[in-house]
Amino acid sequence: MRALGASGPLRSDFVPYEAPGLFSAFTGFGPDEHGCFSYWDVHAPDYRPAVLDGSAARRPFLWRRPELTGRRVALVNLFGTHPVEPVDGYCLSYPMRATVQACHPRNLPVLLAREGVRPVHDVTVWFTGGPKDPFVGGVLNADRQRADAALAMLDGRVGDRPDLTVLNLTAIDRLSHVYWQETEPGSPVPEADQAVLRAYQLADRVLGQLLERLDDHTSLLAFSEIGFGPLRSYRSVNDALAAAGLLTLGPDGTPDWSRTTAFEAVQGAQGVNLNLAGRYRDGTVRPADRARVLADVAAVLEDHINPATGTRFLTRAIPREELHGGPAADAAPDLVLDPADWRYLPLGDPFWSGRTNRMLQSGWHRRDSYWAGAGAAFTAGRGGPARPLDVAPTLLAMLGLDPAADLPGTALTASALRPAPAGAS
Structure with missing residues (x-):
């Protein structure tokens, strides 16, 4: 090609x-x-x-x-x-x-x-x-x-x-x-x-x-x-949050949401969410305190050491507002994690990471x-x-169609295109 x-x-x-x-x-x-x-x-x-x-x-x-x-x-x-x-x-x-x-x-x-x-x-x-x-x-x-x-x-x-x-x-x-x-x-x-x-x-x-x-x-x-x-391995961000007193586990080993400030988002999102009141059933963080708590959680995560390397686990814990400005930014995690060594990555929400057998992966x-x-x-x-x-x-x-004015991307095709007839693909 x-x-x-x-x-x-x-x-x-x-x-x-x-x-x-x-x-x-x-x-x-x-x-x-x-x-x-x-x-x-x-x-x-x-x-x-x-x-x-x-x-x-x-x-x-x-x-x-x-x-x-x-x-x-x-x-x-x-x-x-x-x-x-x-x-x-x-x-x-x-x-x-x-x-x-x-x-x-x-x-x-x-x-x-x-x-x-x-x-x-x-x-x-x-x-x-x-x-x-x-x-x-x-x-x-x-x-x-x-x-x-x-x-x-x-x-x-x-x-x-x-x-x-x-x-x-x-x-x-x-x-x-x-x-x-x-x-x-x-x-x-x-x-x-x-x-x-x-x-x-x-x-x-x-x-x-x-x-x-x-x-x-x-x-x-x-x-x-x-x-x-x-x-090489996934690292549980929830463990780091628990060690800092930001997440508390109940007797059954799952988070006690009434005593949890922040927790790891689902896999793929590569982030951390604040347990925000009004957004979650048992939210503990007042919306008025969001910015302060977000900065505190980010500081804890950026200081976290990966025991497999002896160096910091993250390059940064980035507030979503720094990455996302569009109308659907509210669907992103509160903090987006940028790994320092991509051989060691955030595990993700433990419920789904267990069911998708993530710990068996090597790539x-x-x-x-x-x-x-x-x-x-x-x-x-x-x-x-x-x-x-x-x-x-x-x-x-x-397809030989004019570019759509609202699409922010750029076509990767030649600059001059002739219209394609019906049936071309």
């Missing part, structure tokens, strides 16, 4: 996490505009973060904007598309729990089955510490089936061809979390047997199949909203990734740095 078209680095949102990154890419706005900072809400009044879905978006996804009226879409495995809603085209949604209602139209699984394609959802292939081969095989099969579904839609084998096809492959992420250690120097696992390499090889084959479908009116954009790197996200584009909309050799929110205006340009 780099040889055929354009490419460059992509810098994630400040906290590299796929859920807000995908919302940024496909709404065209950052987290403080679209309001998604994790797979779960950051400020659950009863302290039990609920799973987010597409209704959480405070900005519309690209396919809901008036610019795409009359354009058919095919959406495959994209967070934010569940619960599934009718679209002009097809949708295989990204459900966060088991369901049989994850497609539009409802008979889409039947149409795909006739083509030998049987899509699998991520929630049905979950790592619990078992044998490697069945898990890796299940993850790779899920991506292969999703890719085959996207190709069947793109080729018009299940109905009218879409103008825009979006495919989200997750095997690289899923396997990098669990088997990153296989890629590090000194690993006893031969390269050919490394799970992460197999995920990249699958993605490469899918990109090859898509490149074969390029023509004078068809373009391809590939990107990752996050990068990846090694993880985690990074801020630096890539984008690459090939086909009619891209000029060979041209490229530059990008952000997730640049994806939406790029897709508009790939």
Whole structure:
């Protein structure tokens, strides 16, 4: 793709996490505009973060904007598309729990089955510490089936061809979390047997199949909203807060909210929340005291030493107001944590971090990734740095549509585009 078209680095949102990154890419706005900072809400009044879905978006996804009226879409495995809603085209949604209602139209699984394609959802292939081969095989099969579904839609084998096809492959992420250690120097696992390499090889084959479908009116954009790197361990921020007397545990080992000032936010948000009265059921911090208490908690966290390194755990504990100025900034944690050593990261809310088996992971996200584009909309050799929110205006340009004045991002395509005919994607 780099040889055929354009490419460059992509810098994630400040906290590299796929859920807000995908919302940024496909709404065209950052987290403080679209309001998604994790797979779960950051400020659950009863302290039990609920799973987010597409209704959480405070900005519309690209396919809901008036610019795409009359354009058919095919959406495959994209967070934010569940619960599934009718679209002009097809949708295989990204459900966060088991369901049989994850497609539009409802008979889409039947149409795909006739083509030998049987899509699998991520929630049905979950790592619990078992044998490697069945898990890796299940993850790779899920991506292969999703890719085959996207190709069947793109080729018009299940109905009218879409103008825009979006495919989200997750095997690289899923396997990098669990088997990153296989890629590090000194690993006893031969390269050919490394799970992460197999995920990249699958993605490469899918990109090859898509490149074969390029023509004078068809373009391809590939990107990752996050990068990846090694993880040594997660550190419980709640433990640091408890040691400073800012969080008190009850007899059952869970926080006694009536005696807690601050607590760790859910994973992905990478932050800490004040137990603010009026926001939480048992809030202890008066809104009038928020600024003073926030500064006290930040000072404690910035002095906290990581026992694994003997150095400070954080570069900074940043008040959300310094990072986020948009109308959805209230959905962010009160403090956003910037790790000093990205091999040691905040654990996240203990309820969900336990259920997602975080302590079994050896890899985690990074801020630096890539984008690459090939086909009619891209000029060979041209490229530059990008952000997730640049994806939406790029897709508009790939469709031959004028840039939307309200989108803050920049299209990554060539400067002069001719309109694409209906059916181009």
